[in-house]
Amino acid sequence: MAEHLTTSDSVTYGAAFADVYDDWYGESDDLAAVVDVLCESRPRRVLELGVGTGRIALAVAERLAATKKFATDATLMCGIDESPEMLAQLRAKDTQQRISSHLGDMVRDQPPGPFDVVFLSYNTLFNLVGAQLQFECIASAATRLATPGRLVIDACIIDPNAPTSGTTNERRGPWTLQTTSTFDRTSGHVDGITLSTHDDGRVVRRPFRIGYQPPQAIDATCERAGLRLVSRYSSWRKAPFSDSSSRHVSVYDNVR
Numbered sequence: 036m037a038e039h040l041t042t043s044d045s046v047t048y049g050a051a052f053a054d055v056y057d058d059w060y061g062e063s064d065d066l067a068a069v070v071d072v073l074c075e076s077r078p079r080r081v082l083e084l085g086v087g088t089g090r091i092a093l094a095v096a097e098r099l100a101a102t103k104k105f106a107t108d109a110t111l112m113c114g115i116d117e118s119p120e121m122l123a124q125l126r127a128k129d130t131q132q133r134i135s136s137h138l139g140d141m142v143r144d145q146p147p148g149p150f151d152v153v154f155l156s157y158n159t160l161f162n163l164v165g166a167q168l169q170f171e172c173i174a175s176a177a178t179r180l181a182t183p184g185r186l187v188i189d190a191c192i193i194d195p196n197a198p199t200s201g202t203t204n205e206r207r208g209p210w211t212l213q214t215t216s217t218f219d220r221t222s223g224h225v226d227g228i229t230l231s232t233h234d235d236g237r238v239v240r241r242p243f244r245i246g247y248q249p250p251q252a253i254d255a256t257c258e259r260a261g262l263r264l265v266s267r268y269s270s271w272r273k274a275p276f277s278d279s280s281s282r283h284v285s286v287y288d289n290v291r
């Protein structure tokens with residue numbers, strides 16, 4: 036059984052994971068491949084929703100700046116995040132101040148745009164728990180997209196027959212992690228806690244909650260918002276997508 040979340044666990048994802056995020060997940064993706072997909076349409080202005088530590092945004096900003104003609108525009112790469120802890124990490128790394136970062140909610144507070152590309156990477160859409168919130172986020176992004184413009188979503192796919200609870204154990208640098216989670220097949224909610232023990236003896240509990248939606252449901256949400264699926268891969272390296280894929284990188288064009 037998963038450990039039950041208590042009131043004291045109602046911290047944000049950012050507060051729970053910011054101190055270790057880059058160490059644990061910083062090298063999860065081939066950033067050159069990520070940037071290739073995000074910059075395929077040669078965007079001028081890009082917005083990342085849930086920008087976090089800038090893991091991807093900094094690489095995109097670098098690519099945009101490399102196209103010399105836009106190098107003087109400091110607001111080319113925008114990012115919004117609700118977590119001051121995450122944004123503090125981003126700002127410490129962004130020594131050239133290439134990212135215009137906003138503290139705020141990615142449903143209510145998206146910067147005005149227009150943007151050529153808006154993206155949500157690494158399951159960030161699922162940080163919004165509930166289909167309605169996800170729709171409002173995507174619909175808000177759609178209104179900020181230029182024409183042409185595109186939304187890119189990178190998210191995991193959970194096997195509908197996956198066990199409804201489980202525990203995994205892993206090592207990440209000096210940390211030993213034990214993650215216990217439950218999956219509600221009806222709502223798509225995943226509740227979990229990563230109990231992390233540092234080699235120096237520190238023990239930190241990191242709770243998380245996500246609202247999973249399968250790709251078809253995300254497609255329907257995007258369609259409602261005036262966005263049409265144009266490409267789907269199973270990785271940022273554009274590996275072909277199939278019924279057995281465990282992840283999707285989906286590109287939606289603005290047809291509003």
Ligand SMILES: C[S@@+](CC[C@H](N)C(=O)[O-])C[C@H]1O[C@@H](n2cnc3c(N)ncnc32)[C@H](O)[C@@H]1O
Nearest residue numbers: 049085086087090116117118140141156157162
């Ligand atoms: C899984 S992390 C991904 C970070 C980054 N996109 C990446 O790929 O490394 C999700 C991020 O979304 C942020 N987030 C969650 N809910 C949010 C909300 N409602 N508004 C803005 N940011 C949010 C978290 O603070 C966190 O930084």
